[in-house]
Amino acid sequence: MKRIFLGLLIVIGFTLSSCCSQNEDVTQKEWKGSWISAQDCQDEPNSWLIYRYEKELTKVPSKLMARIGVDSKYWMWINGEMVVFEGGLKRGPAPEKTYYDVIDIAPYLKKGKNSIAILHWYFGKDGFSHKNSGKAGLIFDAQGKSVEICSNEEWKCEVYQAYSNTEAPYPNYRLPESNIRYDAQKAIEDWYKLDSSAELKNAKIVASAGDAPFGELVARPIPMWKDYGVTDYKSVEKSGDTLICKLPYNCHITPYLKVNSKNGGDTIHIITDNYQGGSENNVRAEYITKAGEQEYESLGWMNGHYVWYIIPEGVEVIEVKYRETGYNTEFSGSFECNDPFFNELWKRSARTLYVTMRDTYMDCPDRERAQWWGDAVNELGEAFYALSPSSQLLAKKGIYELVNWQRENGTIYSPVPSGNWGKELPLQMLASVGWYGFYTQYFFSGDDSFIADVYDRVHRYLHEVWQLDEDGMVILRPGEWNWGDWGWDIDMRVLTNCWYYLALKGENEFAKILGKADDITLNNEIMSRIKANFDAKFWNGEVYRSEDHVGANDDRAQAMAVVSGLANEEYYPQIIESLKKEYHASPYMEKYVLEALYILGEDEFALDRMKERYAKMLGYTDYTTLFEGWGIGAEGFGGGTINHAWSGGPLTMMSQKVCGISPTTPGFKKFRVAPQMGYLTNVSATMVTSDGSKISVDVVVENDKTSLTVSVPKGYEAELVLPNGTSKVVKSGTHTLSE
Secondary structure, three states, rough: HHHHHHHHHHHHHHHHOOOOOOOOHOOHHHHHHHHOOOOOOOOOOOOEEEEEEEEEEEEOOOOOOEEEEEEOEEEEEEEEEEEEEEEOOOOOOOOEEEEEEEEHHHHHOOOOEEEEEEEEEEOOOOOOOOOOOOOOEEEEEEEOOOOOOEOOOOEEEOOOOOOOOOOOOOOOOOOOOOOOEEEEEHOOOOOOOOOOOOOOOEEEEEEEEEOOOOOEEOOOOOOOOOEEEEEEEOOOOEEOOOOEEEEEEEEEEEEEEEEOOOHHHHHEEEEOOOHHHHOOOOOOOEOOOOOEEEEEEEEOOOEEEEOOOOOOOEEEEEEEEEEEEOOOOOOOOOOEEEHHHHHHHHHHHHHHHHHHHHEOOOOOOOOOOOOHHHHHHHHHHHHHHOOOHHHHHHHHHHHHHHOOOOOOOOOOOOOOOOOOOOOOOHHHHHHHHHHHHHHHHHHHOOOOOHHHHHHHHHHHHHHHOEEEOOOOOOOOOOOOOOOOOOOOOOOHHHHOOOOOOHHHHHHHHHHHHHHHHHHHHHHHHHHHHHHHHHHHHHEEEEEEEOOOOOOOOOOOHHHHHHOOOOOHHHHHHHHHHHHHHHHOOOHHHHHHHHHHHHOHHHHHHHHHHHHHHHHHHHOOOOOOOOOOOOHHHHHHHOOOOOOOOHHHHHHHHHHHHHHEEEOHHHOOOOOOOOOOOOOOOOEEEEOOOOOOOOEEEEEEEEEEEEEEEEEEEOOOOEEEEEOOOOOOOOOEEEEEEEO
């Protein structure tokens, strides 16, 4: 419980502090610790190292904040008690910088002899979510009034030979993680315990704090992981030599086993049903037994709905279990209605959101684990309705990373952090810095602390990198991958102008906050020209369509014209007809199609389209998450993972449109509840705002009469709006408005 409670304290601390500071006194101190490593470490990929340090204390401090940095991950015990389960963040707050954790170690110390033991995993290779420093290193710095514990050559450190690489197949190149093989015959027994007899060599210093190759140290801006503890599988079945272990839902797990081996040397293979998620190899594990009874937990997280243990002959399995870990947030939001289909869709959307959160927002937790910002935009919008406020720190971390990786020519790209990717997807970048990305993060959270930090770089990207033609319309930019969506019939010119317009709209709001009058004037001029010429350029009498567009009319283009505000309201009837015929968007862009339908007043058709589009996914009853495409395999797009972040747009639509909860001032301090229920008769939703206040809404339709009940937190104000237009403004308390 102590370790989990520490994580909860850190969540609270982050909520109250700035993006890159957990404790101002600690983060501002000059570092005394040095980067250390093992004398015989060759910095090979997938290296594991163990560290020990002993300290005599005559008095235990009430608080001792330790700053701990590694490339790439670590596990820490103090006096034999585990304090941190998987510390460290994948490297890259900026290309040459490294994150560090801040942990209060005082609760684990005692008078007399104390031992600190750390297991360190060095990825040693780049990935779509990690920038390799090229050096396996650890830095530890705890400076108290009466106690100082700082890493130096007096620490003990060795490469841990029990860990090694597997043979092929290896994880695909997008993942910086390697497979994990552990040979229990080479284990150093109890090396992490207080009275361990393990004899380790002295560490070597490889760099000073702030120096290359690790660079400037940046405080971890998100909480430590939530550890749900080791527990039993939902079910365990045996098929031949394989134990098929069912998880309660798709989640991040580390598998545990307890076995008996007569002679030792037997290899147990561990994989999940997601091993080839998205058609590419994910991570797997191997355990080589020693003689006798033994237990083991493979520390690199996997994900899936099932874990498979392939047991060789002669090995007796005593028990198998798993530990779930994940981003430290709560499922504090909810949605329910009288149609089970939409309840299940909201639930799976929330589960998909959570399984695609960890070091960064991810597109998927198997094939890539990468912060693609098209996905992140949809995810951050969902988080406000589904999760507790600590989730908002992950989007803020991503915002800083995106702008900190801006190139000298002004372009930005994702995924970052990344060591083996550098291609710009122009439309995803416009979505990121604009209305649904950076602006939504500010307006829904009420946190404007990042705006001044990122503004100039966003402005440079929008006004130096992007150019306009003589009609004031946006010129297409190839970037390195001019990607608008998966699928076909994508009208890039219409989409580009809509996304650029929304990006300027978001920047304009930031310019107002910062008092940038000249930028406001410039943005208004550009936006006015785009709006004035949009119909003449793209309306063909039936739909919005570029002259050079080949193929069917694009439902995405119609939707983006509506949600951007560029569509002429006179054309809404034709747009509605088009959206009832065209079904080209992937789940990524379907979110904007659905939003457009609600703006167009097509509440019932929005529900019908949601059902039609997501029916196949929900038909897979064994799955608890949503897919990358509309189906599996060839219908999956891009490899087709079954747990893909961008597919959860319906969650936002159900909470924001069906139940009608939307902010009218930053942080929901004033909000509007205007349900668009279509043919539903009972709808309820809850959400928790950035300051921890709870909003709840219940709507009942009976005999064609609507009754709306809203719980308004103290210090908040709400406008209640019925379908017939009746409305009233209310303060804190529970209020009902009926027809």
